[in-house]
Amino acid sequence: MRHVIIGSGVAGIAAIESILSVERSAEIIMLGDDPHGFYSRPGLAYYLTGEISDQALYPKTREDYKKLGFTYRQARVKKILRDETSLQLDDNSLLTYDRLLLATGAFATPLAVPGATLQGVVKLDHLNDARIILKLAKRGRTAVVVGGGITALELAEGLLARGMDVHYLLRGDRYWSNVLDEQESRIIEARLQVEGITLHFHSELQEIIGRSGKVNSIRLKNGKTLKCDLLAYAIGIQPRVELAREAGLQVDRGILVDEFMQTNDPNIYAAGDVAQVFDPITGHSILDSLWGAAREQGCAAGMNMVGRNTPYVKSIPFNVTRLAGLTTTIIGAVGHGRDDDLVGIARGDSETWRELPNAVIAQSGFDVNRVRILVGEQKLIGAVVMGDQTLSIPLQRIITQQVDISPMRDRLLAHDAKLSDVIVDFWTKLKS
Amino acid sequence: MAFLNIFKRSARKRTTLAEGHVVPDAARCVQCGICTYNCPIEIDVRAHVWRSEAINRSECLTCGECVARCPRGVLRFERTDLFAAGAS
Ligand SMILES: Cc1cc2nc3c(=O)[nH]c(=O)nc-3n(C[C@H](O)[C@H](O)[C@H](O)COP(=O)(O)OP(=O)(O)OC[C@H]3O[C@@H](n4cnc5c(N)ncnc54)[C@H](O)[C@@H]3O)c2cc1C
Ligand code: SF4
Ligand code: SF4
Numbered sequence: 001m002r003h004v005i006i007g008s009g010v011a012g013i014a015a016i017e018s019i020l021s022v023e024r025s026a027e028i029i030m031l032g033d034d035p036h037g038f039y040s041r042p043g044l045a046y047y048l049t050g051e052i053s054d055q056a057l058y059p060k061t062r063e064d065y066k067k068l069g070f071t072y073r074q075a076r077v078k079k080i081l082r083d084e085t086s087l088q089l090d091d092n093s094l095l096t097y098d099r100l101l102l103a104t105g106a107f108a109t110p111l112a113v114p115g116a117t118l119q120g121v122v123k124l125d126h127l128n129d130a131r132i133i134l135k136l137a138k139r140g141r142t143a144v145v146v147g148g149g150i151t152a153l154e155l156a157e158g159l160l161a162r163g164m165d166v167h168y169l170l171r172g173d174r175y176w177s178n179v180l181d182e183q184e185s186r187i188i189e190a191r192l193q194v195e196g197i198t199l200h201f202h203s204e205l206q207e208i209i210g211r212s213g214k215v216n217s218i219r220l221k222n223g224k225t226l227k228c229d230l231l232a233y234a235i236g237i238q239p240r241v242e243l244a245r246e247a248g249l250q251v252d253r254g255i256l257v258d259e260f261m262q263t264n265d266p267n268i269y270a271a272g273d274v275a276q277v278f279d280p281i282t283g284h285s286i287l288d289s290l291w292g293a294a295r296e297q298g299c300a301a302g303m304n305m306v307g308r309n310t311p312y313v314k315s316i317p318f319n320v321t322r323l324a325g326l327t328t329t330i331i332g333a334v335g336h337g338r339d340d341d342l343v344g345i346a347r348g349d350s351e352t353w354r355e356l357p358n359a360v361i362a363q364s365g366f367d368v369n370r371v372r373i374l375v376g377e378q379k380l381i382g383a384v385v386m387g388d389q390t391l392s393i394p395l396q397r398i399i400t401q402q403v404d405i406s407p408m409r410d411r412l413l414a415h416d417a418k419l420s421d422v423i424v425d426f427w428t429k430l431k432s
Numbered sequence: 433m434a435f436l437n438i439f440k441r442s443a444r445k446r447t448t449l450a451e452g453h454v455v456p457d458a459a460r461c462v463q464c465g466i467c468t469y470n471c472p473i474e475i476d477v478r479a480h481v482w483r484s485e486a487i488n489r490s491e492c493l494t495c496g497e498c499v500a501r502c503p504r505g506v507l508r509f510e511r512t513d514l515f516a517a518g519a520s
Pocket of ligand 1: 006007008009010011012031032033034037040041042043044076077078103104106124125126150151154240243271272273274288289290292294319320321347349462
């Protein structure tokens with residue numbers, strides 16, 4: 001039986017590992033259009049800041065791949081021919097499959113303003129994008145960043161680390177308003193300013209103005225202009241669903257799959273950023289753009305492709321990230337509404353984070369160590385832990401394992417509750 | 433002098449090893465490679481994390497470089513008492 005995997009990201013690699021763990025001699029062909037194959041995409045941010053080299057981004061060595069044993073071909077798939085169970089590649093050759101996995105990921109939503117195709121308009125999607133940014137990021141020059149979520153900050157901080165004068169434009173009055181609360185946004189904004197990034201609120205980009213084909217300045221909707229040499233954007237991502245849609249598979253925002261990661265064609269599966277997965281907690285199908293979720297989904301898809309029925313139970317999403325140098329863990333449902341700086345979902349984001357049901361909010365901490373938890377009737381629904389991460393592991397477990405919190409609920413919600421003491425006390429008793 | 437340095441290093445290694453080893457919370461890891469990149473003796477920490485394995489390599493200096501640099505709070509020291517564990 002031939003297993004074909006489209007996409008060389010973490011979902012695809014995880015699927016290969018699980019297929020081979022069951023069928024050591026399975027025939028597997030991975031097709032990918034990224035010339036750099038499998039690398040850590042979240043790691044690109046640290047490559048920009050100079051914390052690691054590009055060589056350090058590759059989790060697997062040649063020997064690792066040899067040991068695994070599969071065929072890799074650098075190729076772009078143009079079409080899925082479902083009736084013939086085959087794929088048409090960019091050189092028009094055909095490749096047949098018995099089982100197919102679509103692990104095509106997502107791409108950065110393009111900027112739709114005049115001037116968006118000028119040289120110097122950049123995004124952070126692939127390793128090649130990071131290389132282009134590093135080539136253009138010249139010390140002492142000016143960069144403007146637009147967009148929201150984690151990637152916009154990673155761009156701003158990366159450009160700052162390269163010695164650029166960085167301006168970050170926000171459409172509204174605060175950063176990542178549908179995930180963070182106001183105090184959390186303010187903490188991040190203050191830190192960005194201390195780092196040396198200039199924030200512009202209520203500032204919407206209208207046009208990028210070029211000279212000799214290169215970025216020269218920008219004009220805002222309010223009429224102001226700003227001279228700059230680089231414009232970096234991160235306004236959200238879009239799952240790469242074109243192949244699936246053209247092939248008549250069921251597609252909503254992502255490719256719709258059942259709990260076995262199977263599409264409406266029994267020979268075709270989807271996993272990772274491209275898959276829209278049923279979430280038993282919220283009752284709808286959800287998109288995540290999370291490394292961990294992509295790996296888990298790839299793993300489950302692989303098992304199902306070799307006939308080991310393995311349902312994927314969507315777990316409560318969480319991400320640990322660094323916002324303005326501050327380690328921040330986001331778990332479960334913590335916000336609501338929309339953020340004008342983003343179109344749909346961002347990188348390192350989950351739609352679940354904005355599915356905030358009725359919950360009471362408890363928070364404590366000041367300055368940079370802050371905890372916010374969302375307390376449901378019997379469970380904790382979500383949490384944001386900024387700075388000191390002592391509480392993030394207990395909270396991660398309490399929320400993802402849906403532990404009954406009745407014994408500490410009143411204490412959590414008491415006026416002036418010391419959240420950390422209450423949680424640590426509860427956690428210690430729970431473990432013993 | 434050089435001899436002394438070698439001695440110092442191995443003495444340190446012994447005491448620190450008795451204190452703990454590095455264990456991962458793999459679900460937090462994004463395979464960015466910062467840990468491996470910063471390990472002074474080139475242990476592929478990231479590969480251990482991918483397999484959800486503790487860094488139980490005897491040559492680990494338990495210097496804490498990987499723990500401190502991981503941006504995602506994946507790694508921590510877990511106390512081990514080699515003697516109590518029956519390693520007599
Ligand atoms: C800058 C950045 C920061 C991030 N930060 C975080 C974070 O903090 N935390 C977190 O959890 N996640 C983060 N992510 C998201 C995380 O990297 C993704 O969730 C994960 O990589 C998804 O893996 P995947 O395998 O589904 O898709 P991808 O890694 O996108 O891989 C898909 C592959 O398919 C290939 N492909 C697509 N179409 C075709 C075709 N037709 N033919 C051939 N090949 C094709 C693409 O080239 C790509 O290589 C970040 C991502 C980026 C880019
Ligand atoms: S530094 Fe942390 S997140 Fe990065 S590969 Fe190592 S353990 Fe994983
Ligand atoms: S503790 Fe030090 S020696 Fe041991 S794996 Fe981490 S960085 Fe390497």
